[in-house]
Amino acid sequence: MSAVNVTAASKIFNKGTTKQVDALLDVNLTVEPGEFISLIGPSGCGKSTLLRLIADLLEPTSGTVTVNGKPAAQARLDQDYGMAFQHAGLFDWRNVAKNIELPLELKGWDKEKRKSRAMEMLELVKLPEFAELHPWQLSGGMQQRIAIARALAAHPSILLMDEPFGALDEMTREYMQGELLRICAQTSTTVVFVTHSIPEAVYLSNRVVVMSPRPGRITHLIEINLGIVRGEATRASNEFFHGITAVREALRGTRGDHVDDLDQAAKLVTRNVDDR
Amino acid sequence: MALVHRLRRSVPPLIFGIGFVVLWEGAVKVFDLKPYFLAAPSKILEQFFDNFRLIREASTVSGTNAFIGLIAGTIAGVLMSFLLSKFRILSELMTPLAVALNAIPIFVLVAVLNNMFSITSEIPRRIMVTLVVYFIVLVNVAKGLTQVRSTHIELMRSFAASDMEILRKVRIPNALPYLFTSLKIAAPASVITAFVSEYFGGSQNGLGSRITSNIANSKNASAWAYVLGACLLGLLFFGISILLENGASRGAAKEYNNT
Secondary structure (H helix, E strand, O other): OOOEEEEEEEEEEOOOOOOOEEEEEEEEEEEOOOOEEEEEOOOOOOHHHHHHHHOOOOOOOEEEEEEOOEEHHHHHHOOOEEEEOOOOOOOOOOOHHHHHHHHHHHOOOOHHHHHHHHHHHHHHOOOHHHOOOOHHHOOHHHHHHHHHHHHHOOOOOEEEEEOOOOOOOHHHHHHHHHHHHHHHHHHOOEEEEEEOOHHHHHHHOOEEEEEEOOOOEEEEEEEOOOOOOOOHHHHOOHHHHHHHHHHHHHHHHOOHHHOOOHHHHHHHHOOEHHHO | OHHHHHHHHHHHHHHHHHHHHHHHHHHHHHOOOOOOOOOOHHHHHHHHHHOHHHHHHHHHHHHHHHHHHHHHHHHHHHHHHHHHHHOHHHHHHHHHHHHHHHHOOHHHHHHHHHHHOOOOOOHHHHHHHHHHHHHHHHHHHHHHHHOOOHHHHHHHHHOOOOHHHHHHHHHHHHHHHHHHHHHHHHHHHHHHHHHHHHHHOOOOOOHHHHHHHHHHOOOHHHHHHHHHHHHHHHHHHHHHHHHHHHHHHHHHHHHHHHO
16 A cells, blocks of 8 residues: 555646636656655645645645545544644744644643653654753754654654755755654655755655646656665765756756757656656 | 843933933922923922822722723623634624724724713723723734744644644634733723723713813812822733733743643
């Protein structure tokens, strides 16, 4: 059973009005358990919309979305996935431990169980001494680690992330990428990750999904073969550069105004999803 | 340390205030200003203590009106803001009106209200204070309940939270600081409204009417003494709202982190 299955999904906003936007058109995507998938593309390509369809925060106009073999709505109610956003979204009136306990509170866990799970999650993100602090006392990177701890607190099998490191500086960002891979390996979590950054997508993913706008659709699926264990050496490896080049070329192909070189456009067709 | 720091910070404005009063006293003496033009601070203070019992009684009348209106207006404002946050259509109808009413001196309505009740009734004034407080609280608390980060709402939905849980765990905690901000505005406003309401007729027992009647009788220093009483009453209300805010934020933090 695949972790996520999107079949012929379309999402049209303001349908039938002059403001109609075809956010997604006929998208198919399958994510296997344990896989790390990145969605990348220019603004308006529908990558965040696709993530929200999987999360059942939006309903598709047509098509189906299943998560862990269930309809997305049921998966949301069962808390089959955890979610993290660009804005960490911690609650200032709760301390760090209480923030992590939030999904467990909503599941009706008792106090002792919540407390021990929160500590366990703090150990996982290596911030155990920060339990009693309030979010505003933490740096951006730390807040994001707490947000990940919260998303994973109920041990969901899937983690959905919407540009979680987009607001962090480059150094913190690379550190967070390493931490995310470690955490996901340790908890064998499946990840769907939306990003703007090509190196980030390549470094993290098993597969990179390249999308293009107007209407939003998937144009390329690029396999990344960097192995399971990735580290500083990975960033300097040839495979890493190959991956980056492949994603970059695929992205160029998605922007009509940049494809003035017909030869290059022709080459891209060989990697096109439709030809697979 | 913190106390010393706070004391040190309050020294300059204190010196400024005392200096101002000394200058006032000096100006009255030097230029030989007549009491009907400007009373000397020493005379005002003298009048204040001579008439202390009367000023206290008048303050009690105005203060009670302000307090009852403040409580009633806060309760009504909070209840209405819950309704507004629940029903968007209601909010679209009400909010522009509430904002507009906040910007105009609606306390002149008390003249109309006075007509509706007996001449000695305090009810028109209390209704007036209630109305003024109501709109201040309504606009602010409704904002606190509705202007929640979209990330927070999406997050709660991803955790399968119901609307009720989102209200309890996100909207209400988010609105609490807005409530106390509105109380900080509403508390002095309630006192001002209570005074001004007395200018439009009714029993002559409150601070506002005493000020006007003393001025009408050219008892300027005495009128100033009542003004001083009004200032003290306003400060008392403001102080209470700040104490409430400090207490509530500490209490809220405690509750969230101990349960």
